[in-house]
Amino acid sequence: MDDLFQWSEALDTGALPATALSEAECAELFELMEAPGLVRGTMSAEMADGFMTACAIGPVALPVAQWLGAIFGQTQLPVCTDPAQQERLLQLLLRRFRHLQACTAAAPTSADPNTLFLPLRAGVDEARRISPYRCNDQGVREGDWELKDWAEGFRRAM
Numbered sequence: 001m002d003d004l005f006q007w008s009e010a011l012d013t014g015a016l017p018a019t020a021l022s023e024a025e026c027a028e029l030f031e032l033m034e035a036p037g038l039v040r041g042t043m044s045a046e047m048a049d050g051f052m053t054a055c056a057i058g059p060v061a062l063p064v065a066q067w068l069g070a071i072f073g074q075t076q077l078p079v080c081t082d083p084a085q086q087e088r089l090l091q092l093l094l095r096r097f098r099h100l101q102a103c104t105a106a107a108p109t110s111a112d113p114n115t116l117f118l119p120l121r122a123g124v125d126e127a128r129r130i131s132p133y134r135c136n137d138q139g140v141r142e143g144d145w146e147l148k149d150w151a152e153g154f155r156r157a158m
Contacts (some may be wrong), residue, residue, distance in 0.1 A: 002040075002064040003065070003068050003075050003076050003077060004064070004068045004072075004075050004076070004077060004079075005063070005065035005075065006066075007063045007077060008063070008064035008068065008092070008094075008114070011064075011094070016091075016098050017095065017098065018098040018099050018101065018102035019095075019099060020083050020099050020100065020116075021027070021095060021096055022156065025092060025095075026120060028092065029043040029045050029089070029092045029093070029096070029120070030046075030086065030089075030120075032045075032080075032085060032089040033045035033048065033093065035080060035085065037080040037081035038072070038079060038080045038081060039072055039073060039074055039076075039079050039080070040073070041073030042071065042072050042073060042079070042110075043070075043071050043073075043149075043153060044122065044149050045120055045122070045155035046082065046119075046120055046121055046147070046149040046150045047149040047150065047152055047156075048071045048093065048153060049096065049100075049119055049120040049121075049150055049153065050119065050147075050150035050151060050152065050153030050154035050155075050156075050157070051070065051071060051153035051154065051157045052067060052071075052093070052096065052097045052100055052150065052153075052154075052155055052157075053104070053117075053150075053153075053154055053155050053157075054120065054153070054154045054156075054157030054158050055067045055097075055135070056097060056100040056101045056104050057104045062093065064097075067097075067157070068090070068093065070157070071154070086117070091148070093130045096120070100117070102115055103113065103115050103116065103117035104117060104121075108110050109136055119147060119150045120150070121146060121147050121150060122149065
């Protein structure tokens with residue numbers, strides 16, 4: 001299979017569980033999304049989560065290949081140098097997307113730990129965390145804020 005469309009069409013995405021990724025799987029997803037063998041321009045795990053969240057709640061369901069292509073900045077496979085790593089990464093992203101769909105479709109009265117929406121987020125070093133913000137001597141904002149990449153991914157999808 002040469003492209004993400006063929007790869008995603010060959011999958012039975014309905015067979016993927018819509019349950020939350022475990023802490024270990026979340027850590028693995030962050031690690032895989034930072035791997036040096038990924039194509040240039042790939043979103044971070046946090047940004048990809050924001051992007052997928054916007055896709056999950058949008059008024060029109062997008063084909064899997066379309067949002068995966070945006071996350072990796074290309075529509076062609078491979079997205080990384082190791083085929084086993086690529087397959088695991090794509091499977092984790094699809095499972096996360098299925099969970100996002102389930103969370104955002106659940107009625108508030110039926111909320112439980114499996115349908116609770118929580119964004120995936122990278123840690124921000126406390127020394128660099130903006131709370132709410134700080135400026136240097138020239139009045140330029142310094143540091144990072146939590147979920148900044150998630151919000152950027154959401155914005156890109158919108």
